[in-house]
Amino acid sequence: MPDRSWVFHIDEVTKTYDEGKSFANDGITFQIRPGEVYGLLGPNGAGKSTLVKQVIGLLKPTSGAITLGLHDLVADPDLARQLCSYLPQAQVPIDSFKLHEALTISGQIRGGGKVAVRQRAEELIATLEIEEWRNTLGARLSGGVKRLVGFAMATVWPGLLVILDEPTNDVDPLRRRRLWQQIRRLGAEGTAVLLVTHNVLEAEKSVDRLALIDEGRLVAEGTPSSLKAADRGRLRLQLMLAPGAETPELPALVQDDSRVGNNLVTVIDEAQASDGIAWAQQVMASGVAEEYALGATTLEDAYVRLTGHGSEDLQ
Amino acid sequence: MTTTTALSTVAVKRSGPRHWLETYRAMLRWEVTGMRLLLPLTIVAQMFIGVGMILGMAIFFDEIPPRSALYLSTGAAVVTLVIVGIAVGPQLVAQQKQMGTYDFMWSFPVPRSSSAAAWVTLNVFIALPGMVAALLAALLRFDLDFDVTLAVVPGVALTVVCGTLIGYAFSHAVPRPEVTQGIAQVMIFGVLGFSPINFPPENLPGWLASVHRYLPFESMANVVRAGLTNGIVEDLARSYWVLGIWSLVSAALSAWALGRR
Numbered sequence: 001m002p003d004r005s006w007v008f009h010i011d012e013v014t015k016t017y018d019e020g021k022s023f024a025n026d027g028i029t030f031q032i033r034p035g036e037v038y039g040l041l042g043p044n045g046a047g048k049s050t051l052v053k054q055v056i057g058l059l060k061p062t063s064g065a066i067t068l069g070l071h072d073l074v075a076d077p078d079l080a081r082q083l084c085s086y087l088p089q090a091q092v093p094i095d096s097f098k099l100h101e102a103l104t105i106s107g108q109i110r111g112g113g114k115v116a117v118r119q120r121a122e123e124l125i126a127t128l129e130i131e132e133w134r135n136t137l138g139a140r141l142s143g144g145v146k147r148l149v150g151f152a153m154a155t156v157w158p159g160l161l162v163i164l165d166e167p168t169n170d171v172d173p174l175r176r177r178r179l180w181q182q183i184r185r186l187g188a189e190g191t192a193v194l195l196v197t198h199n200v201l202e203a204e205k206s207v208d209r210l211a212l213i214d215e216g217r218l219v220a221e222g223t224p225s226s227l228k229a230a231d232r233g234r235l236r237l238q239l240m241l242a243p244g245a246e247t248p249e250l251p252a253l254v255q256d257d258s259r260v261g262n263n264l265v266t267v268i269d270e271a272q273a274s275d276g277i278a279w280a281q282q283v284m285a286s287g288v289a290e291e292y293a294l295g296a297t298t299l300e301d302a303y304v305r306l307t308g309h310g311s312e313d314l315q
Numbered sequence: 316m317t318t319t320t321a322l323s324t325v326a327v328k329r330s331g332p333r334h335w336l337e338t339y340r341a342m343l344r345w346e347v348t349g350m351r352l353l354l355p356l357t358i359v360a361q362m363f364i365g366v367g368m369i370l371g372m373a374i375f376f377d378e379i380p381p382r383s384a385l386y387l388s389t390g391a392a393v394v395t396l397v398i399v400g401i402a403v404g405p406q407l408v409a410q411q412k413q414m415g416t417y418d419f420m421w422s423f424p425v426p427r428s429s430s431a432a433a434w435v436t437l438n439v440f441i442a443l444p445g446m447v448a449a450l451l452a453a454l455l456r457f458d459l460d461f462d463v464t465l466a467v468v469p470g471v472a473l474t475v476v477c478g479t480l481i482g483y484a485f486s487h488a489v490p491r492p493e494v495t496q497g498i499a500q501v502m503i504f505g506v507l508g509f510s511p512i513n514f515p516p517e518n519l520p521g522w523l524a525s526v527h528r529y530l531p532f533e534s535m536a537n538v539v540r541a542g543l544t545n546g547i548v549e550d551l552a553r554s555y556w557v558l559g560i561w562s563l564v565s566a567a568l569s570a571w572a573l574g575r576r
Contacts, residue, residue, distance in 0.1 A: 056422045060576035077576065079328045088422075090415030096351035105348060108341040109423050111329055139352065159424075238446040 006069030006193050006273050013064035015050055015216075020062070024050040026216040027064070032161070034194040037183060039203040039210030040196045041303065047216040048196050049089070052163055055194075056084050066292040068217040071253060085110060087154040089196075091146050094138035094153075095107060099130065102149055103156045112157035124152040127198050128178050142169035151179060158191050165196040180206055204299035214307040224299050231267070231297035231305070237276045238265040239289040248288045258304050264289075267301055318516045328450025329424075338425035342433035350437065355397075357403060358444050365395040365449025368513070373456050381459070382512070385547065388453030389540040390513030395445030396471060397506055397535060399438050400479030405499040409492035431483060432564075438479040445554070446471065450543070474535040477558045480565035481531065488572035505532075512536040531561040 008031060013022045015025040032038040042048050049198070053059040054182055055066055057077020066073045066080075073080035089300060094102040107117030125131055128148045128276040141149065151167050164183070168176050183206070186193055197203050203210055204224045212220040220227055234255065241262040242245070248264075249288055250257055255264035256267040273294065335489055350357070368391040371381065380389065411417040423430070482502075486495045506512065509523065510532035516524040527533045534554035541548040548554075 051417060058418055060423060076328075077425070078330075078424070081422055082329060084422075086419065086422040088415065088419040090419070092419060093349065093411065093414070093416040096353070097348050101348055105341060105345050109338065109425060110425065111337075111344060137352075157489060 004190055006034060006160065008032040008194075009049070009065065009067045010055075011065040011067070013051065013054060013061045013066060015047075015054060015059065016053045016062045023047075025054075025061070028211075028213070028216075028218045028314070030211050030221055032194060034160070034190045034192050035187045037187055037193040037195060037206060039207035040194060040213060041198070041203055041210055042201060043307070047214045049165070050211055052165065052196060054101070055161075055163065056081055056086050068278065070200060076146060079205070082111065083159045083160045084163055085154045085157075085159045086163045087150050087165055087167055089169075090152060091143065092138075092150040094146070094149060097138050097143075098135050099133050099141065099149055100125065100135065101140070104154050106153040108155035117157055121156050123150070124156060124182070127182060128152060129175060140236070144161075144172055144175065147171050148175060148179065155182065155186060157253045158186060160190075161192045162186055163196065165194070166198065168199070168202060182251070185268045198301040201298065212303060212306055220302075220306045221304060227302045227306075228299055231282070231301055233270050234267050234287035234297050234301075235270055235273055236295050236297045236301055237266045237268050237280060238293045238295070239266070239280055239283060240291045241289050245288045248283045248286075251275075253279070256301070256305055265301070265304070267297060267305075288304050299308040335426055335429050339429040339432055342423075342425055342430045343436055346433050346437045350441075354441070357441055361399065361442065361445030361450035361451070364398065365391050365445045366452040368394065369449060369452045369456055372513075378474035379457065381457075382547070383455070384457040385544055386515060386540075387513050388450065388457065388459060389543050390536055391449040391453070392446040392543070393474060393512050393536045393539045394506060395449055396474045396539065397444045397478040397532070398503065400477075401482040401502045401506070402474060402499045403441075403483040404434065404479060405495050406437065408486035409495040412492040412495075421573070427570065431480075431569060431573075435476055435479045436481065439475045442475050443471075453519070458539075458553045460474060461543050462544055462545035467539065467556045470538035470540075470542040473558050473562070474539055477531055477535065477562045477565070480569065481560050484565040484568040484572065488568055510536075529557065531558055534558050534561075 010028055010030050013025050013028045016023050016024065028047075028051060040048050040051070051058060054061050055073065057073065057080040061074060068083050071079055071083065073083070092102070097105070103121035103124065107121060108114065113122070125134055128151075129147055130148055133145055138146060138149070147167065147170050152291070153166065154164065155162055167183070168179060171179060183193055183195070195203070195207060207224065209221070209223050210227070212217050232270050241264055243262055245262070248260055250266065253268050253272045255267045255269065258265050277294060280289065280294075283289040284292065347354075369388060371386050408417070411420060450461070454461070484497070485498055489498065509519075510530070511519060511524065511527055512532055512535070516527055516533055518526065532545045534557040535549050537551060537554035538558060541551050
């Protein structure tokens, strides 16, 4: 049975630059338990990468603590790197590695024994369905397959905490599902997973709990359902505007709105659904919108409500 | 042996000489495999530089006096030893920073020193074929008498180690990759054109010759040349001191650069 007696803590972590004038992280606190998949969401420049770099000992917090069980990861960055494995957002530098070599060498670098690492690597290659490229050089792999190899490199001999920065980028839907199964399996084996992502919809389906970070601050934390709780009783009314059209005048029933390109997303009260549809049809009739859709609110709506950022900021 | 310090029930910290050796071997495998596509080209380029310097000079001058030919031949060998460490390595580090893979490399749970040692080891193997090619070309082109002694081993080793550590230090200490690339280019220019490697320091203006007494390049040429020739190198001990100090300072700067957070 994996040991589940520890907790990973980020406690009031602050990182400032320019002698305290600019805050990359401002008093961030959360914890992840063994087996949990924890999402870290936020727009570009929100401070997610800075936080991750502090966890793996590449940056030092200006104040605050990062601990795993009894271990102080800030005081001992070497131990932090032994306990945490990391998949960066950028592609892993494996152009001249054969796929299986990238996995076995990474596993040995992470402290795994030769035989055990080889066995685990073969398992991952089979589960992620990348056998056909087993002996292919990294330079010849597609972006999606390379991403899967990166994931396998980070998890072939995982630490107690696995940090995955946008693991599903470029991965096709079928293998994406396999990838999520593997992430879940890590959890079942007692590993904690910190998933850094822009992809709100994917996070909504895949994480146990999540933190929303904006401008260095944690603006909300909880399960996807708890973050959406405030949106209960509200609906998302989405209008696809005609190219180049001005945003139409919004009636009083619209409680929230954001526009990304030609996509206008509004949030309305459930009780006013028919008034909302009538307004949408009127906008379409005037030629300003080409179509509309009414549906349940998503985590993305909660995100927009909490941070004031539209989804384009997230992509 | 690998020391595992029990810190709690959930994890132990790996450390100790065996852990160092294991991570050194794993990192050496990583570096060698990582250079697989570049390695043949780099080695051939090194050989071309060494051979090219010798044949080029022989074309340029009708007659090269024996002493100058000896300087040139041994100097060309030294240039091939130095250039990988001060130019190729820093270019690769700059590239990692530009492509966003630098942080990933340093997230590996290995001691910084074993990672650096793996890189230095690889450099020795990349540099040696160029040196041998340069010396063979010199033997064929000029009527030379090399006087090879065992002193060539520590001379070559220290030259490669020192050159690699200098490149390692500035490429990791300088945050901006474009500045690293600029420094590497200036270094090549300085080594090839204005360092008393291929010629005696007396050929330089007095002030530049004095500066070179404290820079590593003249000393690199001295320690290698001392193992290949007889009677032209003076004050060898001083050269070893200069290189030893440059190596230590570069190692300390690297340790600082890689340890800062």
